[in-house]
Amino acid sequence: MTWPPAEMPAAAIAGMPAAEASRHTAILISRCLAGEESAYAALYNLYAGEIYRLCYSLLQHREDAEEVLQDAFEYAFRRLETYQPRKSAFKTWLYRIAISRCRNKRRRKWLPTFSLQQLAGDDISDHTVPDPSEQAALTEQQRQVWQALKQLSPKLRETAVLRYYEGLAYAEIGEILDISPKTVESRMRLAHQALREMLAADPHNL
Amino acid sequence: MEQTHVFNLISDYVLGLLPVAERRLVERHAADCTACRQQLVAERELSQRVRHTLAALPTPSPARLARRQPPPSPARVPLFFQAGWYKAWVTVGVLLAIFAGTLYLRPNTAANAPVWADPAPYALATATEQPTATTTVTATATQVAGSAEIPSATPTAAATPIAALPAPPGSQ
Ligand SMILES: [Zn+2]
Numbered sequence: 001m002t003w004p005p006a007e008m009p010a011a012a013i014a015g016m017p018a019a020e021a022s023r024h025t026a027i028l029i030s031r032c033l034a035g036e037e038s039a040y041a042a043l044y045n046l047y048a049g050e051i052y053r054l055c056y057s058l059l060q061h062r063e064d065a066e067e068v069l070q071d072a073f074e075y076a077f078r079r080l081e082t083y084q085p086r087k088s089a090f091k092t093w094l095y096r097i098a099i100s101r102c103r104n105k106r107r108r109k110w111l112p113t114f115s116l117q118q119l120a121g122d123d124i125s126d127h128t129v130p131d132p133s134e135q136a137a138l139t140e141q142q143r144q145v146w147q148a149l150k151q152l153s154p155k156l157r158e159t160a161v162l163r164y165y166e167g168l169a170y171a172e173i174g175e176i177l178d179i180s181p182k183t184v185e186s187r188m189r190l191a192h193q194a195l196r197e198m199l200a201a202d203p204h205n206l
Numbered sequence: 207m208e209q210t211h212v213f214n215l216i217s218d219y220v221l222g223l224l225p226v227a228e229r230r231l232v233e234r235h236a237a238d239c240t241a242c243r244q245q246l247v248a249e250r251e252l253s254q255r256v257r258h259t260l261a262a263l264p265t266p267s268p269a270r271l272a273r274r275q276p277p278p279s280p281a282r283v284p285l286f287f288q289a290g291w292y293k294a295w296v297t298v299g300v301l302l303a304i305f306a307g308t309l310y311l312r313p314n315t316a317a318n319a320p321v322w323a324d325p326a327p328y329a330l331a332t333a334t335e336q337p338t339a340t341t342t343v344t345a346t347a348t349q350v351a352g353s354a355e356i357p358s359a360t361p362t363a364a365a366t367p368i369a370a371l372p373a374p375p376g377s378q
Pocket of ligand 1 (some may be wrong): 212239241
């Protein structure tokens with residue numbers, strides 16, 4: 001019998017202590033590399049939700065986030081044997097892959113959108129129609145925060161999401177974004193300040 | 207109570223950017239100073255609002271996520287078609303095409319006679335002047351594959367149209 005079972009629900013893993021979760025991941029990776037198909041599914045189930053949320057927070061677009069999720073895992077599975085556990089945690093490795101794909105996605109989307117919107121004389125930042133499920137899930141106050149995050153530059157948003165939501169250490173964020181911890185810190189200060197100003201200017205706030 | 211306010215340290219405190227000594231300073235001061243404590247609370251609330259917003263974002267259903275799962279057994283790309291090798295083979299192909307081109311054009315300009323009419327004089331000339339086509343092709347391929355060593359046949363061929371070839375990588 002193999003452990004952990006492939007059908008182990010992600011929720012059970014999310015509640016695991018970090019050491020046990022990383023051991024679990026290491027076992028799954030070795031099973032994947034041994035060619036066990038169910039291990040790929042288990043590895044995906046373990047991290048897909050998390051990676052989706054990261055991509056959605058960065059791209060703020062559901063379809064795009066799902067596409068990047070698929071693309072990131074496709075790459076990760078194909079390059080699984082190049083992952084070096086000694087160099088970084090598996091999550092860090094996956095985050096790096098996902099973030100670089102989010103950047104590509106944004107770049108590819110931005111170019112045509114920009115020119116078309118410019119021709120039409122529209123404001124680029126307002127072109128995204130709010131997702132109904134997003135509207136339903138967030139309170140009025142949270143929607144303001146979501147809009148404020150949208151106004152941040154992609155670089156500041158990356159740092160803000162990894163810090164506020166993921167609660168990662170500055171050194172780890174630097175590793176994921178390929179920048180020094182000092183740069184992470186200064187970006188975080190800028191992001192925090194920008195959010196404070198945007199949300200303070202909001203008449204509905206506090 | 208500490209005399210000076212710590213306003214300028216508060217967001218760094220909330221963001222976890224302060225060393226221990228300054229962290230203690232902020233805590234001691236805020237315990238007694240209402241103004242600084244209020245700012246500390248406001249900054250902390252801002253962080254929490256962002257965190258709660260990101261945590262409240264809807265996640266697709268497990269079924270929807272499952273549809274995005276890539277194939278479990280990744281198709282292995284044969285070594286020769288992987289990026290690095292692929293480029294090397296394209297280079298070899300281009301060099302061979304140029305070489306084939308010069309092979310056909312040369313008698314045309316030198317002897318002023320169409321090559322398809324009488325290829326024999328050229329075949330004789332190559333036999334004396336330069337290595338056979340096979341040798342040269344091997345030499346080119348070896349250089350492209352990254353060998354720094356230039357085969358001894360190449361200097362002899364320098365006077366021939368081979369010299370018109372672009373320098374292969376690794377030869378400079
Ligand atoms: Zn004070």
